[in-house]
Amino acid sequence: MTRFFQILFFSFCFLLQAQNLKIIQKPIGYSKERMKLSLDYMKEHHNLIQKTPNITPKIIVLHYTAGGTIESNFRYFNNLYLENQRATLKKQSSLNVSAHFLVDRDGTVYQLVDPELFARHTIGLNHCAIGVENIGSKSQPLTDKQVEANAELVKYLVKKYPVEYLIGHSEYGVFRNSELWKETDPKYFTGKEDPGSDFMKKVREKLRDLKLKSQP
Numbered sequence: 001m002t003r004f005f006q007i008l009f010f011s012f013c014f015l016l017q018a019q020n021l022k023i024i025q026k027p028i029g030y031s032k033e034r035m036k037l038s039l040d041y042m043k044e045h046h047n048l049i050q051k052t053p054n055i056t057p058k059i060i061v062l063h064y065t066a067g068g069t070i071e072s073n074f075r076y077f078n079n080l081y082l083e084n085q086r087a088t089l090k091k092q093s094s095l096n097v098s099a100h101f102l103v104d105r106d107g108t109v110y111q112l113v114d115p116e117l118f119a120r121h122t123i124g125l126n127h128c129a130i131g132v133e134n135i136g137s138k139s140q141p142l143t144d145k146q147v148e149a150n151a152e153l154v155k156y157l158v159k160k161y162p163v164e165y166l167i168g169h170s171e172y173g174v175f176r177n178s179e180l181w182k183e184t185d186p187k188y189f190t191g192k193e194d195p196g197s198d199f200m201k202k203v204r205e206k207l208r209d210l211k212l213k214s215q216p
């Protein structure tokens with residue numbers, strides 16, 4: 001009898017895990033001013049002239065925040081303008097960086113921006129990329145719960161949008177010179193190491209069936 005309940009319990013946990021992707025809505029301010037700065041960025045960097053900063057998501061880019069908490073990162077992304085210290089980025093546009101999702105170390109998923117709206121997180125690909133940030137850093141590796149949550153989130157997004165690619169931010173350079181790469185300044189490129197190859201490997205293992213591409 002004990003064995004029966006054990007199996008029942010584990011099946012129940014599995015079902016919970018498989019079906020319970022809970023996304024907590026925690027939107028950053030997408031004001032008229034953010035819309036204007038996003039449209040300017042799309043025009044200047046991607047040669048895209050639009051009336052609204054809408055995107056058609058084709059790529060999911062996973063990141064880590066390099067520190068902080070949900071609250072501190074939320075406050076940071078909620079700022080409309082980039083801080084002065086980030087001179088390389090600021091020279092290109094004063095629009096602040098942000099992301100569509102933010103995943104806490106316990107796997108809780110927060111949505112900050114509608115996935116069909118522009119967010120600045122990956123040079124060259126922002127016009128078609130959903131950005132997922134994870135609380136962590138090189139010295140604070142991402143957790144198994146974050147692996148699980150990212151995999152579930154990707155599954156959900158692939159069902160909803162025409163996503164074909166999944167990459168880690170550090171891998172984005174392979175899209176240079178591809179059709180998807182839209183950056184008018186050929187010199188605008190920064191080296192990245194987030195979220196780490198170990199994390200990407202673990203997430204991809206959980207998503208093998210989806211056959212998402214990692215390069216153009």
Ligand SMILES: [Zn+2]
Nearest residue numbers: 063064169194
């Ligand atoms: Zn990143």
